[in-house]
Amino acid sequence: MKFKILVADDEKNIREGLASALEMDGYEVYTASNGDEASVFINNNDIDLVITDLRMPKMSGNDLLKHISSSFPTIPVIILTGHGTIESAVEAMRDGAFDFITKPVNLDRLSLLVKRALSNRELVLKHRMLEEEVEKLGRANKYSKMIGKSSQMRKIFDVIQQVASTKASVLITGESGVGKELVADALHNLSNRKDSPFVKVHCAALTESLLESELFGHEKGSFTGAISDKKGRFELANKGSIFLDEIGEINQSVQIKILRVLQEREFERVGGEKTVSVDVRVIAATNKDLKKEIEGGNFREDLFYRLNVVNIHVPPLRERREDISLLVTSFISEFSDENGKKIEGIDSKAMSALYNYSWPGNIRELRNCIESAVVMCRSDFIGIDDLPPSVAESTEGDFIRIKPGSSMSEVERLVILETLKRENGNKSKTAKILNMGRKTLYQKLSEYGIE
Ligand SMILES: Nc1ncnc2c1ncn2[C@@H]1O[C@H](COP(=O)(O)OP(=O)(O)OP(=O)(O)O)[C@@H](O)[C@H]1O
Ligand SMILES: [Mg+2]
Known part of the structure; x- marks a missing residue:
C-alpha cells in the first residue's frame, strides 16, 4: 500500500519541491496552495499525513491543524515554520501537531520525520481495528467478558452456549489464570437461572471443618461457636448455580456430601437432623489433574464422574497466541481509562515480545503486565521498555543460545x-x-x- 501525503504551502516552489522529494521516497503526494483547498481535499479523500505551512491565505495552517485534530484525529500533521517563529510551532504542537520542521527544509530530516509519523499512524490504525474487533466481540456475547478468537476459544464459546441452559454439571479445567472463573460466570449468566443466585465457593481458602459448614450450613450448638442456625451456600444457591472453585482441594468427608447433593439433591446441615432439598446447578473448577488425584486416592472417582458430565478445558495462553493481540488491546483500553491516560496502541517490538513470551501465569499475568505497562508508559505507545524484563527479553522467540564448541x-x-x-x-x-x-x-x- 502506498501512503498518501498532502502538502499545503502557498509558495509554489516549496510545495512542488517537497512533493517531488516525497514521491522519490515512494509516497503518493498531493498539493494544496492554501488551507481552504487543503481542508476540502482532506474532507473528500483518504489522506495518511499532512505537511502544512503555518502562514497561508484563506485558512491558516493553525486553523487547518485544528480542523484535522478535531475531525480526523488519527492523521498526523507536520508543520513547516519559517525563520525562527518557534513560538507558533510550539503552539501548533499543543494543538496536536506531530512535529515541526523549519524552512529551509532539510530533506533527510523530513524523510525521517515522515517515516516516523506514518509508522505511528499504522500502529494507531491497527490498534483501532483491534478495538473495533473487541467491541464487536463484546456486543456479540454481552453475558461474558471473555475475549478470544482462536479456534480453541471459539469452541469453548460454542460449548458454553450449548450447555448453559441445561442442568448438567460442568467441570472446568486448566492452568491457573486461564479464565476458568469467567467460563463459570458465562455459564450462569447465559442460563435460565441467571436471575437467581450465583454462589461462589473458594474451596481452598477454608479449613476442612469450616468448608463443611460453609457449604451445608449448621444448626445452633452443633459446635463451639455455632451460636445460631446458619444456611449453607448450597441452600443460598437454591434455584441458581453454585461454583465450587479449586474442587481438587476438598477432603473426603465433604466429597461424600457433595456427591450426595449431586445424586439426590439433598443433604443435612452440620449437626442437623432435617433433610434439606435444593435445586442447584453445580459448576466446579480445578487446575489439578483430577485423574491423578483419583489414582493417588485423594479424590473420589464417583464424584469426579458426577462433576465431569461436561468438561470444559481452557488451554493455556501459550497454546492460543492468536488471542494475545485482542486481549492486549482490550486491557490497554481498560487500564488507560482507569488511569486517565490516552494510550494509542503498542509498538511492534513490544507486541512481538508479548507474542513470544510463554505466559506461565496465563491471562492473569498478561493482564497485570499490561496494567503496569500502561502505568509506566510515558508516551502514546507502549514500548519494549515499559514491559517487565522477563517479558521484554523474549523478543527473539523461544531460542536457546549455544556456543559452537560446547560439549x-x-x-x-x-x-x-x-x-x-x-x-x-x-x-x-x-x-x-x-x-x-x-x-x-x-x-x-x-x-x-x-x-
Ligand atoms: N478470555 C479472557 N478475556 C478477558 N479476560 C480474561 C480472559 N480469561 C481470563 N481473563 C482475566 O484473567 C484473570 C484470571 O482469570 P480467572 O480468575 O477466571 O482465571 P482462573 O482460571 O480461575 O485462575 P485460577 O486457577 O488461578 O483461579 C481475570 O482477571 C480475568 O478477568
Ligand atoms: Mg479461579
Missing part, C-alpha cells in the same frame, strides 16, 4: 532445562516432547543436577 552433554543439559522451563516443570510432557522415556529424563536430571 554434547552441555547442549543436552540446556535443551532439557529450557524445555522443562517452558513446560512449567512438567516432566512427563518434557520427556514426551524430547522423545525420551521418563526414566531417562529423571536420570539426566540428576546427572546434570537440575532440580
Whole structure:
C-alpha cells in the first residue's frame, strides 16, 4: 500500500519541491496552495499525513491543524515554520501537531520525520481495528467478558452456549489464570437461572471443618461457636448455580456430601437432623489433574464422574497466541481509562515480545503486565521498555543460545532445562516432547543436577 501525503504551502516552489522529494521516497503526494483547498481535499479523500505551512491565505495552517485534530484525529500533521517563529510551532504542537520542521527544509530530516509519523499512524490504525474487533466481540456475547478468537476459544464459546441452559454439571479445567472463573460466570449468566443466585465457593481458602459448614450450613450448638442456625451456600444457591472453585482441594468427608447433593439433591446441615432439598446447578473448577488425584486416592472417582458430565478445558495462553493481540488491546483500553491516560496502541517490538513470551501465569499475568505497562508508559505507545524484563527479553522467540564448541552433554543439559522451563516443570510432557522415556529424563536430571 502506498501512503498518501498532502502538502499545503502557498509558495509554489516549496510545495512542488517537497512533493517531488516525497514521491522519490515512494509516497503518493498531493498539493494544496492554501488551507481552504487543503481542508476540502482532506474532507473528500483518504489522506495518511499532512505537511502544512503555518502562514497561508484563506485558512491558516493553525486553523487547518485544528480542523484535522478535531475531525480526523488519527492523521498526523507536520508543520513547516519559517525563520525562527518557534513560538507558533510550539503552539501548533499543543494543538496536536506531530512535529515541526523549519524552512529551509532539510530533506533527510523530513524523510525521517515522515517515516516516523506514518509508522505511528499504522500502529494507531491497527490498534483501532483491534478495538473495533473487541467491541464487536463484546456486543456479540454481552453475558461474558471473555475475549478470544482462536479456534480453541471459539469452541469453548460454542460449548458454553450449548450447555448453559441445561442442568448438567460442568467441570472446568486448566492452568491457573486461564479464565476458568469467567467460563463459570458465562455459564450462569447465559442460563435460565441467571436471575437467581450465583454462589461462589473458594474451596481452598477454608479449613476442612469450616468448608463443611460453609457449604451445608449448621444448626445452633452443633459446635463451639455455632451460636445460631446458619444456611449453607448450597441452600443460598437454591434455584441458581453454585461454583465450587479449586474442587481438587476438598477432603473426603465433604466429597461424600457433595456427591450426595449431586445424586439426590439433598443433604443435612452440620449437626442437623432435617433433610434439606435444593435445586442447584453445580459448576466446579480445578487446575489439578483430577485423574491423578483419583489414582493417588485423594479424590473420589464417583464424584469426579458426577462433576465431569461436561468438561470444559481452557488451554493455556501459550497454546492460543492468536488471542494475545485482542486481549492486549482490550486491557490497554481498560487500564488507560482507569488511569486517565490516552494510550494509542503498542509498538511492534513490544507486541512481538508479548507474542513470544510463554505466559506461565496465563491471562492473569498478561493482564497485570499490561496494567503496569500502561502505568509506566510515558508516551502514546507502549514500548519494549515499559514491559517487565522477563517479558521484554523474549523478543527473539523461544531460542536457546549455544556456543559452537560446547560439549554434547552441555547442549543436552540446556535443551532439557529450557524445555522443562517452558513446560512449567512438567516432566512427563518434557520427556514426551524430547522423545525420551521418563526414566531417562529423571536420570539426566540428576546427572546434570537440575532440580
Ligand atoms: N478470555 C479472557 N478475556 C478477558 N479476560 C480474561 C480472559 N480469561 C481470563 N481473563 C482475566 O484473567 C484473570 C484470571 O482469570 P480467572 O480468575 O477466571 O482465571 P482462573 O482460571 O480461575 O485462575 P485460577 O486457577 O488461578 O483461579 C481475570 O482477571 C480475568 O478477568
Ligand atoms: Mg479461579
